[in-house]
Amino acid sequence: MNKVITRFAPSPTGHLHIGGARTALFCWLLARHYGGEFRLRIEDTDLERSKQEYTDSILASMRWLGLDWDGELAYQTQRTALYNAAVDRLLETGKAYWCSCTPEEVEAMREAARARGDKPRYDGRCRDKHLGPAPGSVVRLNVAAVMPDGGRIVFDDMVKGHIAVDVDELDDMILRRSDGMPTYNMAVVVDDHDMGVTHVIRGDDHVSNTPKQILLYKALGWDLPVFGHVPMILGPDRQKLSKRHGARAVVEYQKDGLLPAALVNCLVRLGWSHGDQELFTMDELIEFFDGTNLNSSAAAFDFEKLNWFNAHYLHETPVEELVRLVEPFVVRKGLDVTAEALVPMVALYRERANTLLDLADDMARMLCPTEAVVYDEKAAAKALTDEGRAQLRALHDVFAALPDFDPATLDTALNSYVAGNGLKFKQVGPPLRVALLGNQSGPHLPDLMAVMGRERVLSRLERAGRA
RNA sequence: GUCCCCAUCGUCUAGCCGGCCCAGGACAACGGCCUUUCACGCCGUCAACGGCGGUUCAAAUCCGCCUGGGGACGCCA
Numbered sequence: 298m299n300k301v302i303t304r305f306a307p308s309p310t311g312h313l314h315i316g317g318a319r320t321a322l323f324c325w326l327l328a329r330h331y332g333g334e335f336r337l338r339i340e341d342t343d344l345e346r347s348k349q350e351y352t353d354s355i356l357a358s359m360r361w362l363g364l365d366w367d368g369e370l371a372y373q374t375q376r377t378a379l380y381n382a383a384v385d386r387l388l389e390t391g392k393a394y395w396c397s398c399t400p401e402e403v404e405a406m407r408e409a410a411r412a413r414g415d416k417p418r419y420d421g422r423c424r425d426k427h428l429g430p431a432p433g434s435v436v437r438l439n440v441a442a443v444m445p446d447g448g449r450i451v452f453d454d455m456v457k458g459h460i461a462v463d464v465d466e467l468d469d470m471i472l473r474r475s476d477g478m479p480t481y482n483m484a485v486v487v488d489d490h491d492m493g494v495t496h497v498i499r500g501d502d503h504v505s506n507t508p509k510q511i512l513l514y515k516a517l518g519w520d521l522p523v524f525g526h527v528p529m530i531l532g533p534d535r536q537k538l539s540k541r542h543g544a545r546a547v548v549e550y551q552k553d554g555l556l557p558a559a560l561v562n563c564l565v566r567l568g569w570s571h572g573d574q575e576l577f578t579m580d581e582l583i584e585f586f587d588g589t590n591l592n593s594s595a596a597a598f599d600f601e602k603l604n605w606f607n608a609h610y611l612h613e614t615p616v617e618e619l620v621r622l623v624e625p626f627v628v629r630k631g632l633d634v635t636a637e638a639l640v641p642m643v644a645l646y647r648e649r650a651n652t653l654l655d656l657a658d659d660m661a662r663m664l665c666p667t668e669a670v671v672y673d674e675k676a677a678a679k680a681l682t683d684e685g686r687a688q689l690r691a692l693h694d695v696f697a698a699l700p701d702f703d704p705a706t707l708d709t710a711l712n713s714y715v716a717g718n719g720l721k722f723k724q725v726g727p728p729l730r731v732a733l734l735g736n737q738s739g740p741h742l743p744d745l746m747a748v749m750g751r752e753r754v755l756s757r758l759e760r761a762g763r764a
Numbered sequence: 765g766u767c768c769c770c771a772u773c774g775u776c777u778a779g780c781c782g783g784c785c786c787a788g789g790a791c792a793a794c795g796g797c798c799u800u801u802c803a804c805g806c807c808g809u810c811a812a813c814g815g816c817g818g819u820u821c822a823a824a825u826c827c828g829c830c831u832g833g834g835g836a837c838g839c840c841a
């Protein structure tokens with residue numbers, strides 16, 4: 298088998314969204330699996346909507362996901378000579394022709410076709426006029442010249458299987474726009490051929506472009522790559538993913554404190570499987586992803602499952618690594634802590650957090666000024682009774698007098714206080730929790746207090762104990 | 765409207781060259797265990813082959829139709 302070359306070709310008109318990310322992931326994995334190349338190409342021929350900031354954002358998201366690319370980044374706007382040469386060749390061989398119809402005229406044709414119940418299309422009226430270049434003119438493909446006998450365009454899709462379309466369904470599409478820029482289908486074919494792409498994997502919104510592109514390969518006399526059209530990713534309501542479904546862009550997940558490993562794992566399972574296995578390391582993915590076991594039906598994105606993946610990877614991440622990852626989130630909350638001080642806190646909360654943002658929230662609850670602790674209404678009403686406050690005042694003095702402030706000492710002190718005063722633990726535990734963090738959940742009390750430190754604990758007990 | 769694609773638990777999916785499947789795994793939900801709280805973890809329960817016809821001794825698996833969903837039809841990509 299020749300070297301496998303795949304490519305991801307986003308257009309810089311927005312951030313990298315999860316659909317594109319999954320396509321990129323599949324392309325990357327296939328290339329890595331076969332020891333081939335994964336190329337990246339920026340499709341910026343739409344001068345109106347393409348923005349450098351989006352290119353930068355897409356690249357940043359790719360790096361964050363761990364999808365590195367081979368060779369130079371290609372920009373279509375810098376490759377116009379290539380497209381022009383191909384269009385000219387088509388013109389010379391009669392496989393393409395100049396068309397002087399205005400957009401309005403073409404739109405009228407489409408309307409007429411629609412009215413007849415036909416597929417809206419260009420009627421080919423300039424095909425035999427032998428027009429030359431003129432301002433406002435475009436170049437169109439001469440389908441009849443490429444496929445004189447009509448017939449069908451057939452191809453075997455890696456994920457969809459056998460697909461066939463009548464040549465009659467295709468019209469003389471524009472290859473070069475009046476501004477001299479190539480159209481999408483033209484540029485894609487020229488680029489994929491020039492870059493030696495062997496496997497074109499993309500979203501299945503492109504299946505209907507494929508016969509058109511195959512026509513171009515034929516017109517140019519080039520070998521076809523293998524096509525693979527992966528189904529779309531839908532929202533939880535099975536509708537097309539849109540803003541109202543929440544985060545779509547990879548950067549948003551990054552901001553929400555998701556781990557790239559979790560997003561990768563979640564995305565790869567949307568449309569691909571390896572038996573019953575759910576969790577994969579990158580190495581395993583590379584080993585198993587060979588282009589088979591791709592699912593041909595659309596999948597709904599499940600935020601809950603992403604959350605589960607994230608919690609899993611978060612719990613697996615070594616504490617030191619986690620500290621490094623959570624630090625920016627902690628800083629963003631305006632907290633002033635050193636990484637060193639964060640270590641025991643992260644260790645304490647790692648298992649109960651689902652995202653880095655959760656973890657930062659937990660840090661904030663421990664580190665904020667005493668007066669900023671927010672008491673959960675229900676918990677406070679139940680725990681901060683007159684009796685509860687009295688316990689807190691007594692506890693304050695017990696803890697203040699302790700020789701050490703480590704978990705063992707605190708555990709003993711707390712238990713002997715409870716036992717020595719003929720109390721039940723639930724008379725002391727709940728008020729203590731509310732005093733410390735404002736709510737009723739969290740780590741084991743002695744561990745929590747040891748990590749928070751005596752000063753903070755006493756200050757919080759003092760505040761909550763005030764009548 | 766025309767063309768193309770798709771169809772297993774609420775969701776992601778395994779199975780789909782027919783019998784091993786009165787359909788397996790995971791998320792969610794629910795119940796329990798663990799626990800001085802909350803999580804984590806562990807155990808368990810609920811839950812699906814869209815409909816109708818064929819082919820066959822036998823169909824989730826093959827074929828047809830229907831229904832439903834999606835996509836495309838641009839001088840966007």
